[in-house]
Amino acid sequence: MNDRFSKLLPHLYVVLAFLALSFIYFSPLLNGQELAQSDNIQMKGMSSELVKYKELEGEVPLWTNAMFSGMPSFQIWLEYPSNIASYFIRFWNSLFPNPVHTILLYLLGAYLLFCTMRMKPMLAALGAIAIAFVSYNFIILEAGHSTKAVAVAYFAPIIAGILLALRGRLITGAALTATFLALEIRANHLQMTYYLMLVILVFMAVQLVFAVRNKTFPAFLRSSLVLLGAVVLAVGVNFGSLWVNYEYAKETIRGKSELTAEVTGQESTGGLDKEYAYQWSQGIGESITFFIPNAYGAATNYPVGKNSELYETLVRNNIPPVQAEQITAQPAAIGYATYWGDKTFTSGPYYFGIITLFLFILGLSLVKGPLKWGLLLATVLVVLLSFGRHMQWFSDLFFDYFPLYNKFRAVESILMVAGLTIPLLALIALKQLLDTPETGRKELEKNFRYTLYALGGIYLVLLAVPGLFFSFSSPYDAQRFAQIPFADQLQNALLADRKSMFRMDALRSLVFTAIAGGILWAFLKGKLKTQTVIVLLGIALLADLWTVNKRFLNEEDFVAKSQTEQFFPLRPADQQILQDSTYFRVYDLSARGGAFQSAYASYYHYSIGGYHAAKLHRYQELVDHQIAKGNMNVINMLNTKYFIVPDSASQQIIAHRNPDALGNAWFVNGVRFVADANEEIEALTVAIPRTTAVVDERFRDQIDISKIIQLDSADASIRLTSYHPEKLTYSYESPAERIAVFSEIYYDKGWKAYVDGKEHPYFRANYVLRAMQLPAGKHTVEFRFHPTAYYAGEKVSLVSSILLVLLLGGGIYFGNRRRETA
Structure with a gap:
């Protein structure tokens, strides 16, 4: 017992150190x-409406009307109670504050990976x-991309499980892989999961080649089949969420549009528009930020500060020093940007740490075998795909032909996988260098010197003549300074500041490379012990990454809790x-960025706008072709009872x-049938929704026009009597059969209609709404949201979770037995 505790003690110290690091970094907490x-x-x-009903009923509704006139809550917030991963995530998040819980996941997951690779606790x-302190891991936390961060945090332990299985520890490896892959999928950022799977395919392909070459294919096949079973189990645990999201994705902007190029100007590919998908592509030259963090000007809103050429230029042009200082501290004041790449904006660079990259490059010549080649090829693939539109011929091969690749945007984010592969090979x-006995170290010196001299030489050249390789000018500079009288001077000053930032960080990287090189050189010469090397390298590596991360996520990003509660102040509007207690929608024309890029109105009201990257495709098309053009008939049919607008006078x-x-x-007097989606969206330009429903021909068999009698609107009435996100109840009275249009979004993957408790067919009208032909008399209509994919999927999730x-349990048992017999 004491022996087991003594073995666990070093791991406990590491965990405590990780806790201390996390809370020190996020000390404002x-x-x-x-x-x-x-x-x-x-x-x-x-999620405002969802939270309200969760508090009232104990369950999160599967549908919300708070955004885009109504949409499923699958991609917003849903608990999936039959999924065991949901309970782990909830428990973990309750232990530590945000974002400490995420950084700890990064650290502990990566630590587990290195421990499974037989590295001692300090090296692990x-x-x-x-891995954890790669710059973009912190940058996405600052932006609030929490699900992406959590998904990336599970990368390392998934790889740990795979490596264990490949080494013959099948049960333990399968258990780890299935567990952490289940958590990965549950994090609900399928883009990151997809990118990881892409890299794992490359890695396994390399393993296969070496297995055939080394005549170990039977063992590789056994491991692969066990890992495949683990993947199937992880998918089963998340079957409910995957199924509903699969169905939903086909109906969103990631699915195929029914509109043709005649209307949209381009053919639908069944995925995202390429221009949209490639909008955030990593510039080829911008990849220098892997080595020099501020080489491309850091971030769009990064301040140059008082000690800058921009400040001096402002003062020389009679700008008061106090005002000049404010301008250099707040780029938005005059709209300048130190970032000079061609992305619309960026929150910071992909910086992997110069010491990590130094070791990675050294590993290319030092490390042998399939692990090196798998990591190298995976890294190369990731970097090439991150270029997106800058290497479109390559990206298009995947976008056009690789399954599901065209469902994801911001392709540069695939570099987050390199945040695992590069440190792993490093x-x-x-480890290989430190494990080399003194008698064999001389053989390493040649590779070590070449790597050190090559990196040092590159930095010296860049320090001397950076303008030989980089322009430091942005395509947006001219328009940013267009309204300022001394614009040319400001542009030249900004170029000088960008060049200065480049040089300072190039010098910084040179210094850290020299420090790491000196530590390792002393080890190779027998001047330093292994433990000392690990401690010194660890301090240097942490100092490098920590100080860069503090540029983008620091104390200024924290606010008092009282302020976070005021992000949605209750305005007089x-x-x-x-005061209006009826059920209706609003159109927020005051929203920053536009009504369809802001969820402000959704916090208090039901909105026709909102903020989400997976809107229903038809609704987005309605926005583009009708609402954005100010078609009041369309806005009225969405039951838009209030406009929120800025008043210039007050x-x-x-x-x-x-x-x-x-x-x-409301009841309509007639139906206009159209042949396809093109005609349907165009018909709304002139249609009067109050009197006429525009209906696609495919729904003609649900309408018996011969029974429809045109009546005065006063002869029939229909009204909403009860509202719930998942259940809408109406009562109506009519002397004859009528067609009713409901101001609710059509989504046939779960909504069912009932008349007096009996299921009744309904159809789509006016491109996005629901409609049905109702019998004469006095009746009750109900719409209930009960998606089969969710409820059936939850049953599969429950069985898979068990x-x-x-x-x-088997993995833990066999792992313990293995240690006892070792």
Whole structure:
């Protein structure tokens, strides 16, 4: 017992060190502050209705009407109670504050990976820091991309499981892979999961080649089949979420549009538009930031500060020093940007750490075998795909022909996988170097010197003549300074500041390379012990990454808890609208970035706008072709009862009541059939939704026109009597059969209609709404949201979760028995 505890003690020390590091970095948390994350703020608006019903009923509704006139909550917030991964995530998040819980996942997951690779605790801890503190891991936390960060945090332990299985520890490897892959999928950032799977395919292909060459194919086949079973089990655990999201994705902007190029100007590929998908592509030259963090000007809103040429230029042009200091501290003041790449904007660079990269490059010549080649090829693939539009011929091969690749945007984010592969090969190289006995170290010196001299030489050249390789000018500079009289001077000053930033960070990287080189050289010459080398390298590596990360996520990003509760202040316009207790929608024309890029209105109201990357395709097309053009008939049919607008006279946000909103439901006098989606969207340009429903020909068999009698609107009535996100109840009275249009979004993957409790067919009208032919008399209509994919999928998730617990128990049992017999 004591022997087992003594073996666990070093791991306990490492965990405590990780805890200390996390809380020191995020020290404002200890003062009761919170991290202000823009996407998490938007999330509060998106999920407002869901949170309210969760508090009232104990369950999260599967549908919300708070955004885009209604959409499933699958991609917003859903608990999936039959999925065991949901309970682990909830438990883990309750232990530590945000974002400490995420950084700890990075650190502990990477530590587990290096421990399974038989690295001692101190070296494994150094490797964990190299992975966890990659710059973009912190940059996405600052932006609030929490699900992406959590998904990336599970990369390392998934690889740990795969490596264990390939080494013959089948049960333990399968248990780890299935467990962490289940958590990975549950994080619900399928783009990151997809990128990881892409890299694993490359890695396994290399393993296969070496297995055939080394005549170990039977063992590789056994491991592969076990890992495939682990993947199937992880998918089963998440079957409910995967199924509903698979169905939903086909109906979103990631699915195939029914509109043709005649209307849209381009053919639908069944995925995202290429221009949209490639909008955030890593510049080929911008990849120098892997080595020199601020080489491309850091970030769009990165300040140059008082000690800059820009400040001096402002003062020389009679700008008061106090004002000049404010301008150089707040780029938005005059719209300048130190970042000079061609992305629309960026929050920071992909910096992997110069010490990590030094070891990675050393590992290319030092490390042998399939692990090196798998990691190298995976890294090369990741970098090439991150170039997107800058190497479009290559990206298009995947976008056009590789399954599901065209469903994802911001292709540069695939570099987050390199944040695992590069440190992993670097640590393998370091371990091999440290394990080399003194008698064999001379053979390493040649490779070591070449690597050190090559990197040092590159930095010296870049320091001397950076303008020989980089222009430091942005395609947006001219327009940013267009309204300023001394624009040319400001542009030249900004170029000088960018060049200065480049040189300073090139010198910085040279210094850290020299420090790492000196430490390792002393080890090769027998001047330093292994433990000392690990400690010194760890301090240097942490200092390098820590100080870069503090540029993009620091104390200034934290605010008092009282402030986070005021991100959605109740404006007079909101107060006015909330006096109306009926069910309706608003159109927020005051929203920063536009009504369809802000979830502010959704925090208090049901909105026709919102903020989400997976909107329903038809709704986005309605926005593009009708709402954005100001078609009031379309806006009215969405039951838009209030407009929220800025008032230029009072400088206040005010609410205007729209008397022409059509309400929750209405009877029409006629139907206009159209041949396809093209005609349907165009027909709305002139159609009058109050009297006529525009219906696709495919729904003709659900309508019996011969029974429809044109009546005066006063002869029939229909009204909403009960509202719930998943259940809408209407009562109506009509002397004859009528067609009713409901101001609710059509989504046939779960919504079912009932008349007096009996299921009744309904169809799509006016491109996005629901409609049905109703019998004469006085009746009740209900819409209930009960998606088969969710409820059936939850049953599969429950069975798979039980199997996963059994497998995990088996993995722990066999792992312990192996240690006892070792």
